[in-house]
């Protein structure tokens with residue numbers, strides 16, 4: 130069992146200008162309370178998280194409308210290091226694709242600050258995934274488009290191909306082969322996305 134989920138601690142870095150992540154105790158046994166209780170405040174786009182299509186289109190599905198069958202099943206992990214914009218040629222010679230494809234762009238195991246210079250996806254690559262029946266794109270980068278993108282071409286390509294996006298996984302040390310992916314976001318039904326637990330199991 131391989132856990133792809135980034136570890137969430139108080140102060141975990143978030144998208145520039147977005148809600149900071151806080152996790153604090155509100156009751157503590159060591160302070161005389163009956164129980165330990167915590168609270169957290171967060172953006173929906175925290176660490177390892179699922180984008181609902183509603184994030185980038187008012188007509189897109191909200192989180193609760195994404196079927197679990199999309200989020201669980203066979204997943205191919207691909208070595209995608211060394212590209213600023215992942216080209217469609219990355220998929221040459223790979224043959225049949227499962228419904229989920231994960232791309233290791235080389236993001237480190239831990240983010241001490243928010244990554245600003247990460248790899249993004251070309252719309253051509255995403256159209257190719259769509260034409261081959263892929264339902265879910267997984268990246269270790271915090272977004273499929275560059276930080277400063279305004280028109281979000283890769284997100285829009287996912288929208289027209291009915292591909293949902295899991296961002297911010299940790300793929301360090303993961304072998305480039307096929308696994309079973311299990312991705313379970315929080316059940317925030319009306320949301321534009323949510324933090325998720327994502328794991329790989331050997332087939």
Ligand SMILES: N[C@@H](CC(=O)c1ccccc1NC=O)C(=O)O
Pocket residue numbers: 144146147172174180184271272273296
């Ligand atoms: N598209 C990025 C997030 C994103 O673009 C974003 C996240 C929080 C606050 C502002 C954002 N974009 C603003 O232009 C993502 O999917 O995670």
Ligand SMILES: [Zn+2]
Pocket residue numbers: 174178179180271272296322
């Ligand atoms: Zn996101």
Ligand SMILES: [Zn+2]
Pocket residue numbers: 180271272273284294296
């Ligand atoms: Zn996104």
